[in-house]
Amino acid sequence: MTVKTDIGFTTRDRIYVRGRDLADEILGKMDFVDMIYFTATGKEPDARTRAMTNAIIVTATDHGLTPSAIAARMTILGAPESLQGAVAAGLLGAGNHFLGTMQNAAAFTRDEIGELSDSDDDAAYAARAQEAVRAFRAARRIVPGLGHPIHVDGDPRTPVLRRIAGENGFDGRHWRFMAAVEAAAREEYGRLLPINAAGAVGATVSDMGLAPIWARAFALIGRSAGLLAHLMEELENPQGQKIWDMILEQDDSAECAGIADPDRADSTGEQK
Amino acid sequence: MTVKTDIGFTTRDRIYVRGRDLADEILGKMDFVDMIYFTATGKEPDARTRAMTNAIIVTATDHGLTPSAIAARMTILGAPESLQGAVAAGLLGAGNHFLGTMQNAAAFTRDEIGELSDSDDDAAYAARAQEAVRAFRAARRIVPGLGHPIHVDGDPRTPVLRRIAGENGFDGRHWRFMAAVEAAAREEYGRLLPINAAGAVGATVSDMGLAPIWARAFALIGRSAGLLAHLMEELENPQGQKIWDMILEQDDSAECAGIADPDRADSTGEQK
């Protein structure tokens, strides 16, 4: 029995990734976004794919004090010895409710677009979209990629991502379908449920010809950088203890406010 | 090359742990605390060890809304599909500041007790303790197992753990040394820095003849149960979104309060 990976291996003198010599053929020749593709597929992206991918990953990098960032900050508070543990804790929240939605929306566009091709007319797209929206509603399932709790009049990222998709040739049938879904949902629900960033990324990834999992992969790579920014800020200007104290202050069940962790044996800085 | 573990293996008809048949010789015959020892050492604990271990693990199980519990709740908010991910996120905070301190305190008692034996008199313990405290202070290091940010007059768990240690024959030279350290620190710092739960568990684990890592292991096993209690409560009566909204409300840099995650595409329950 043998194990096989096409990704890479190492010899005494060389390190190979996808058959290319890391030192001589990759370092200084590929930037990181090229390397993401090259490691995953063995091919370098063209300029359009590079531009689009940068826009997608940048979209996912940060959104302030998200639950992921809070989890990472809470974790470094207890385990400052493990930066990787705090990043891991933050990424673990990138699931079906947050960030992972990008993959769900990409899968939605691929699964629901059916046989629609570029040559089909708008009526065909509208019909397929209406079917999909009604099926999801009947199943009491939320339509992936639509609606936003804050950006109720529209997600500011969506038009920009679509414009960039258009500039790079990725504003194809999945985008057209997603737009039809937005219109069908307006009809069905009687109000605007705008395409959100997850829907925009999902449609784009599908129009790039990538499997839906790429959307979650891009999100995780981008967010790892955002989490590290939060952790570096946390180490410089700690907020974790304040966040925790604040929660305890608001804790109905606690009789005293702002208490620290009974476990925290070494927080007695007064010893010095 | 072969890989070797003494812990266990499986055949077509049987599952063995430490050489014993799980179905016929373990299930229904060992309780979980016995199994913790048996899996790790191949031996069942005696009654005294069982009683002491239960007290240690119960001590570590929960302390309300700790940073670990908050991290776990933030994680399930984004990734409800992965209960194990939320538990893992919570355990990742059990490091050198929280909970892991139990291991550090155990190592402190073992490393600093030196040659002291049961036959040495109190003066010998006092002298060794004073040396240790002064050395740590000189190195601006915190003495493990001493002091508490809330329980400034004494950690309520410490006397109970020592009593249980005494009842079970584990109130030995490491406990005696730890008590001497508390006295030496009072001398050195001019005020009480009481032995905290980490110090109590650390001294006990050393007097049980277990390596310091056992203290962190007990803490992680106990806390896994506490985190699952928080997660089950979270699923029944969600607090995570409120915690997050509260943090955003307090976020100086945010211009709007109580906003939800821009990533959260499927939080538009209004679709239904």
Next chain:
Amino acid sequence: MTVKTDIGFTTRDRIYVRGRDLADEILGKMDFVDMIYFTATGKEPDARTRAMTNAIIVTATDHGLTPSAIAARMTILGAPESLQGAVAAGLLGAGNHFLGTMQNAAAFTRDEIGELSDSDDDAAYAARAQEAVRAFRAARRIVPGLGHPIHVDGDPRTPVLRRIAGENGFDGRHWRFMAAVEAAAREEYGRLLPINAAGAVGATVSDMGLAPIWARAFALIGRSAGLLAHLMEELENPQGQKIWDMILEQDDSAECAGIADPDRADSTGEQK
């Protein structure tokens, strides 16, 4: 806005879990399995529940070199500073394919048993079971809790768990349904697909009146202990490097065998 947990909180003098004083009312009075229930529900288990729970958690504690144990050992190899990180890495594999199946099987028994009550006769159970099996087969879904890749003639844990369930009054309608499902599957597939440990635990948890999530919680608590046993063994008698070398030796794509990690700057023990 306030945050509420019923689990516990701390004051200057006391620590409360579920309204009880940890030091005076819990330590030394509850064992860990009692504490698992008490923390999660505020109630102590009765003797039958305690016995059954011990059997379930012990069942989940360890199975030798599982993927979870391998992941934990690989993790400590790279990050010896973080025991909690290695445990977390191991628990992250307790998902829908391994261990998490216990929850899936519990949910299956609850969702598919329909209106069946103790007073219904075997024919009613057989009919409901046949419907369920056929529905799953038609949907090309695997019936949770049935079949085993190794224990093809029967999972050795199943009869023992059922016996213990019977002794404690938890061999109720969900067990009866699960047995009917096994029979229906034999009919449907033309061969034995024995109730496996996940099915046994799932039926038991449902007959205990607990929600399916408890099955995954028990599995995670038990497995945390098993993983710590592997990690303690790993630190005493390292296998991780051998496992890794072995994989590289079998790596088709590698031109050299048994190589260590190019990242591993400090593995040059020869320096000394």
Next chain:
Amino acid sequence: MTVKTDIGFTTRDRIYVRGRDLADEILGKMDFVDMIYFTATGKEPDARTRAMTNAIIVTATDHGLTPSAIAARMTILGAPESLQGAVAAGLLGAGNHFLGTMQNAAAFTRDEIGELSDSDDDAAYAARAQEAVRAFRAARRIVPGLGHPIHVDGDPRTPVLRRIAGENGFDGRHWRFMAAVEAAAREEYGRLLPINAAGAVGATVSDMGLAPIWARAFALIGRSAGLLAHLMEELENPQGQKIWDMILEQDDSAECAGIADPDRADSTGEQK
């Protein structure tokens, strides 16, 4: 009490990162490497920093079947529902032995270079380096950034990283110090312990004027992409089960080879 982050926040119409409008001022204008800096510091990197950072992150992206990649593959085998969990498991191994060494080497160059400035002559560097190497040896500590278990004649990445550092003006006093350390170690140990990739990255990060933690952050961002490549390959062409079977075959303590996980209730594909 307020919580403060300078990283970003969201309003009804806009998303701000470091005070810039994500949609209008960032998307399509910054690539991901720019965004990493901008999110962490509020400043965009110049061309030299961008080029150097790309080289560092690309260096960390992948090294074939490392323990991190194996842990990630083992994790997805048990929990295919959680891609983020498998990435997290892989990152958890990026600690003090693997990848984290980049941070340790960066800290070493900063802490040990002392007062050396560009104007000091080689003799001064040699003297400081000798002192450092002797101090580490006396303390039986390994000198960070030196030596390699495979690349015994030299790490192929080191000269390329130094060349790129030179081209971008980051081949400064920390690099000069690291080279002096290599020479001093050769003297001290009587053989070549070449500067490895961790040492090269560490010296570069210090010559870029960045804190050591940046080295680990770059490593974690890069490796997240490498792990996702392994996971995408795993889903297309699974190796995890084979790796596991191989380990079990080599398991001395197992009496049967190639067994699958007793927990794996739903591996009975034969049901269909």
